[in-house]
Amino acid sequence: MTEFFLHLATATALGAVILSSGANAEPESTATFDWFEYRGEDRIFEQPIAKDEYRNPILAGYYPDPSIVQVGGDYYLVNSSFAHFPGIPVFHSRDLVSWTQLGHVIDRPGQLDFSDLGISRGIFAPAISHHNGTFYLVTTCVDCGGNFVVTAKNPTGPWSDPVWLPEVGGIDPSLFFDDDGKAYIINNDAPIGEPLYDGHRAIWVQEFDAEKLKTTGPRKLAVNGGVNLAAKPVWIEGPHLFRKDGQLYLIAAEGGTSVNHSQVVFKGESPFGPFTPWDNNPILTQRHLDPARPAPVTSVGHADFVQDAKNNWWAVFLGTRPYEGDFYNTGRETFLMPMTWESGWPVITRGEQRIPFAAKRPALPVQPAAAIATSGNFTLRDEFDSPQLPMHWLQLRNPSPQPWYSLEHTPGSLRLTATATALGDTGNPAFVARRQQHLHAVATTRMHYYPQRENDRAGMAVFQNSGHFYFFGITGNGEGGSDLIVSRRDGGHSPQGETIARSALATDAGQPADIQLRIRARGPEYDFHYSLDDGKHWQPLLLAADGRVVSTRSAGGFVGAVIGLHAFRGME
Missing domain, CATH: 2.115.10.20 (Glycosyl hydrolase domain; family 43)
Incomplete structure (x- = not known):
């Protein structure tokens, strides 16, 4: 598996060069994530x-x-x-x-x-x-x-x-x-x-x-x-x-x-x-x-x-x-x-x-605790400082022939190149995630991102299946600026979901926002907060969103929710 992820990360960097070459090539929409932290609070x-x-x-x-x-x-x-x-x-x-x-x-x-x-x-x-x-x-x-x-x-x-x-x-x-x-x-x-x-x-x-x-x-x-x-x-x-x-x-x-x-x-x-x-x-x-x-x-x-x-x-x-x-x-x-x-x-x-x-416990010699806990409350911070993603990260379906993520483009961070595959599509969107392992949990990341087009978006997602998810992040607003949004898909028609919360984001024109995003799971509810001052102050965008949208009971199927990072390229 290590060889696969190393190959994929290297291919991503090469693919980025190919995508950006040529005078008529469209500008890339990329998002960079410095780290991702998950904390259980059951x-x-x-x-x-x-x-x-x-x-x-x-x-x-x-x-x-x-x-x-x-x-x-x-x-x-x-x-x-x-x-x-x-x-x-x-x-x-x-x-x-x-x-x-x-x-x-x-x-x-x-x-x-x-x-x-x-x-x-x-x-x-x-x-x-x-x-x-x-x-x-x-x-x-x-x-x-x-x-x-x-x-x-x-x-x-x-x-x-x-x-x-x-x-x-x-x-x-x-x-x-x-x-x-x-x-x-x-x-x-x-x-x-x-x-x-x-x-x-x-x-x-x-x-x-x-x-x-x-x-x-x-x-x-x-x-x-x-x-x-x-x-x-x-x-x-x-x-x-x-x-x-x-x-x-x-x-x-x-x-x-x-x-x-x-x-x-x-x-x-x-x-x-x-x-x-x-x-x-x-x-x-x-x-x-x-x-x-x-x-x-x-x-x-x-x-x-x-x-x-x-x-x-x-x-x-x-x-x-x-x-x-x-x-x-x-x-x-x-x-x-x-x-x-x-x-x-x-x-x-x-x-x-x-x-x-x-x-x-079984009457067996006690094994030292695993480096990555699988039970109890724990905090795990992924710094993205290795040439491949840790084993607890996953994606949807087979990897795309055109790789969309890199851990080498900006060492110590994860770079997603947005694709036109939405979370609600049945392909391989630019989305990497880890399992939600607690009823009460907090997931936080730091992102640098500027949307090139009105419908571009990047940020975090809580995902059950293609018909049931939340997206929380930045999108273009059609006026050259950026908005912070929460969108939800609860079996609706739009593969990107319906926007249920929106706030204008004040950033310098054409410059990527430096923002921290935080999703808190509280049993049947999710809260969405953001910080523009490196985590010193947090502001809510949406509180008490219905978490049952991404429950197995509502969404059907046999999987659990995953929380991760996503980038989407809108069409002109």
Whole structure:
């Protein structure tokens, strides 16, 4: 991934020379950002924890569908990334609590094509495994190829180009290497014949040749519908097979990814079944708890299990932290809980048990805190003083052939060259962002920018998807000057959104403004402030903007909000 970003940054500088050459070339519209600071302020994380405890979620913000594998004393975890690029973040830990990102599986534009995809399409539910010195990852590229497998000798990468699995339909494949050396691929797909009801799905199994990277033999139906077909269970998905003491288990999510989400378990006689569900399913859910409870964790499910070096079992799974009702902007996050065994069956939660924000750490040597925190309240300031962006930054869909950002043009800053692709388009706008990881957070940057045209704009954005975002920054006013605006898109027609706040910006004619922009998230609201004196005094442009616009509940899909930097070139 480092090589990719270095190449992209260098190409950006070269591209800028090409763009500016020629007597008839239009003047560039560029914005320079000196730094970007993100600070989390969630009250739940202000509560102290003991030295032998850890905080949930272990990966805060939009890190859904976790899959985990143990290799010796090391643990590796991956998450869904949909149509964001780079795709499929890879994390490493030695204590299951402190996680460091190693890179991405999809870090080269040629691996997959996310062009024109909705943000919640693309990569669904990657599953990582390890066998005989090789890491395997299987996943689905929804609307961009189907199911595929990639491999690597080192989880840091490079990962191979996709090997497509056309015989495997549906979504959410995972690999299982059995004790006899045989491998199987298990996944969600349509049932035999016509579905009996909306959400009727099935789990299928097929043998897999791990050397030739292809399926072999017939596909067989493993589970039809879910735990109890007569009860019309919906959206059985995210399956994993594993053994304990010789007994084969199948786990899967059931109930859909919203508030009715759960995890269920079956015992099997062979990888092809038959599979018998536990009478006391589900083994993980929060759907029956009082929705008015304080600081709820909801929508839990899509779990994966790991046995640590002390032979204790743990589950990683997704959950959400709403600020009210089913509204949350942070997306689906990764949580960790111990797993116990009850009469030969795995259990994560029982009865009225709530997902804890603090719990006892695994009995493993404590790993030093990661350089970039993934949980709790923290402040992270990106100074843009490296030749590539840090790994927690992302963009929308595949990078444009004409690079638009540079970390080398003005060392110690990020330079965006505006493009004609708006945030509301389905291309690759000049937009880099990081996840919003807290319900209450503050993001601040310092920008130098002068709009060349009336509709040019540059600044910050809070982005859910192409139809739901806020933009906060400077635009041309058509009279040779600049205005400060907040625009919002809430499913409207304009790809730039509707301007909902505007103020004239007094700057010297033709000179870039030196301005600091600050966006504060306060649960269901966002505040937009600016400073013209290097942060000494802050002025509000818009307060208490409706944050539910960029919630998953309002915007739909499966991702969380990201906050970042954007530049757009208007047309004459």
